[in-house]
Amino acid sequence: MTFRTFLLGLAASFGIAWLSVVVVPFLKMRDLQPIVLKEDVDGKDGIYFPKRSGRVANGATVYAQNGCYLCHTQVVRPTYAGNDLFRADWGGLKDAGDRGDTRRETNAYDFQGEKFAQIGVTRQGPDLSNIGLRVENAYAKNVSPEAWLYAHLYNPRADVTRAKSNCPPYRFLFEEKKVLGNRSREALPFESPAGTEIVPSAEAKALVSYLLSLKKDDAPPASLNFAPVKKK
């Protein structure tokens, strides 16, 4: 076989797969259009193109730089690919008050504002697709959701019910500052030398804002809704 035939063989065997699984899907998914809602099937008019609030881009950068994706995923798989949807608070909330059961699988609109979807590597910790919902509805009892997340990032094992967690502490995202006048509203309830307090840095604030933006339980349009039809 000549060198040229060899190169042609390589180009063909690799090129077909390269076009089919990488280039064409990339181009087709590149520009995701809003979905037009129809009154008769979706129950309302307008478009489906969810917007997120919070410091999504900055927070996602902090999330990536500190390797959160190594232990936490951000995907709720459909039932053919896994049992994520059956957990009570992963795909949404089993009981979200008036809204009922809001659990659903992850859709392509859930990563608006992010450059790279942190699908994740392993699940040493739980899935974070709806961590914002969980913190607001279940974890933060007597404190604000932000304060709960700051304390959790500073020392994930401080709460006795989480003593076995193997989440690393992110103390370097916090600063020890001298108290001048009143204590900061965001000061953490952890010990520090006299006259000082522990406050979140700009990075911690961006990360927490991003984590609280993770609420992927909005009602999807009928064309994206694969949940079985509910009996009325």
Place this chain on the structure above:
Amino acid sequence: MSQQTSNSPAQDALLRASIDRSLRHPVMFFFTSGAAWLAVSIVLGVIASAKVVSPNFLACSSWLNYGRVFPAHVNALVYGWGAQAAFGAIIWLMARLSRRACCAPGVILAAGHAWNLAVSLGVLGILSGHGTGMPWMEFPSFVWPALFLAYTAIVIWSLVQMRVRPGVSTYISQWFLAGATIWFPWVLLTAFALLHCLPGHPVMAAGINAWYKSALLLLFFAPVGMGTAYYLVPKVSGTPVQSYSLAKVGFWTLAVIAPWAGMQKLAGAPIPVWLPYVGAAATVLFALPAFAVAGNLLTTAFKAGSDTIAHSPTLRFTIAGLFGLVAFGLACVVLNLPESTLPLTQFTLSGYGFDLLGLYGFFTFVMFGAIYFIVPRVTLREWLSRRLITTHFILSVYGVGAIAFVALFGGLQQGIGQEQFSMPWENAADRAYPYAIATTIAWCFILFSNLFFFLHLTLMWLRLGRRSSHPTLLDGGHGGNPHGPEGDIDNAGPLHSH
């Protein structure tokens, strides 16, 4: 090999010596700096895996945070050790098989330094908190063009040598190595362009990243390991390849199957639903080339007799690597069956174990075999001690065995815990805990085993090896010689005649 040549044996020996001399500095540079990166990576790996078990270990500094140490460990292993060991093997084997001395060792050496500088900046970038958050691509974005340019300057000469080789015949090793040298930049440029330059959909970006990671393992490290093994096994055992047509089948099944693999990591994520499943199917089918290559070479080696395997350090490591390839092929099947094991292994320890099985259990073992073969030829010195080699071998086998165990069983156990949705989430973490400890122990074994290797390689690099024409063999029956029996593996080039 299969080369038809009209040269006399003396001319052949002169040619081989001139090839070895032309590549001495680049090859030794890649092997020694690769080994140094292996040391860095193993130390980081020990720290990272200890942190999984004991999260407050070294928690004082942001640089030693788990989320930074772990990617630094993996990237140092892939680009610091794996790629550089592959470069050393590629440039030497391609020159020997094309029967041409290298015409640009200075350029290769300079590009090798550039590659090392880029990898250093990348690892420091990750540790200082500038990682990109894309698995196996965590180096900051400015590093990638530098890696690509350095890579081109290193391997382009090998492709030129193959193009202008005397005679028409080629040997299967050249196919595997040339394939790897062409696939690698194609994959690297695609991932760099689509993840860093052109804006795309974030979930598809994650899919391309998963494809990149798989392609690096199956289309670069696997073929380099296979090509090198196809050279070493027949050469050292003195037996022609069992079935040359099976060797060709192995190459083309790899070329056709492997590019489709990778996206099974995104099963259930919102990308076109066939992509993850074609990825899973291709990964399962990767067992075909794996078994074809391993079966073909193992039969070749055992035909030569188990004495040869026991005596030759090169053959011992290469054969162990081929058993690693069999295990890797099995893992490809067992871990990726949709609707049965794929949901269990998708987000568990088994992914890491699988990567290590391919990268260490197969590729690195074959590279150790190649280093034990090539270094005496380019330095004109023999390895000092068979005991150092034996210790390196045995402890490496234990370490990799433990990692394979984690891959195949630990991941499945953890996955079963994850899928039991009626049980609390902590259940899955409890199931994974013993296997996390096993990983730490395995890394300690591997660190310990490589201390012997590093010491030995450093001595060879300092040209303190034995000046002898008799290779260092293991398990000698001739009690009198501390370096093992005198072998028939010819390393007595013309420079040894005086």
